[in-house]
Amino acid sequence: MSYYQKAKALFKMIEEGKLLDALDKYYHENVIIIADDGKERKGIEEARDYDKKFLKEIQEVMGGGVKTITSDEKRAITMVEFWINIKFKNGNKIKLEEVAVQYWEGDYIIKENYYSKK
Numbered sequence: 001m002s003y004y005q006k007a008k009a010l011f012k013m014i015e016e017g018k019l020l021d022a023l024d025k026y027y028h029e030n031v032i033i034i035a036d037d038g039k040e041r042k043g044i045e046e047a048r049d050y051d052k053k054f055l056k057e058i059q060e061v062m063g064g065g066v067k068t069i070t071s072d073e074k075r076a077i078t079m080v081e082f083w084i085n086i087k088f089k090n091g092n093k094i095k096l097e098e099v100a101v102q103y104w105e106g107d108y109i110i111k112e113n114y115y116s117k118k
Contacts, residue, residue, distance in 0.1 A: 003104050004071035007078035011066050019051055028108035036098070036116040060087040076104040 001009075006026065013022035023044070033041040033050075041047045064084030071078045083097045097117035102109045 002071065003073055003076055003078050004069060006104070006107070007069050007071065007080055007102060008066075011069070011080055011082065015065065017061075019055065020048065023048055023051060026107070026109055027112075028105055028110045031109055032111045034111075034113045036114050057088050057090075058086055059089045061085070062087055062093075078102045078104065 010022050010026045013019075013025070027044055027047060029044045030042075031044055031047055033047055035041075041050050062085040065082065067081040067083065069078065069080050078101075080100045080102070081098070082100070083095060085093070085095045087093045099115045101113045101115070103111040
């Protein structure tokens with residue numbers, strides 16, 4: 001399976017509401033995830049804890065999807081542009097538009113950087 005196909009399958013799982021399953025399937029145990037604000041989540045446990053807390057805050061996903069996926073197969077890098085409209089339990093609504101740059105090691109993402117549209 002190409003890195004492009006892996007990224008596509010990963011985001012399909014996320015769109016199906018299987019974020020934590022996707023994390024377990026596609027992320028390396030020593031992954032480093034760097035948010036747009038520069039904050040890092042180191043390791044699969046920290047990433048899982050962050051995602052669990054995030055999911056608990058969501059009341060409704062009002063839409064979302066992948067705009068573009070591209071890959072550099074030789075360098076094992078994928079880039080995914082996506083968006084999501086979220087309503088939180090506190091009543092706030094946001095539209096996130098982000099690009100995830102994913103660095104793969106074999107079948108797993110070892111590093112991921114997020115860049116958000118402001």
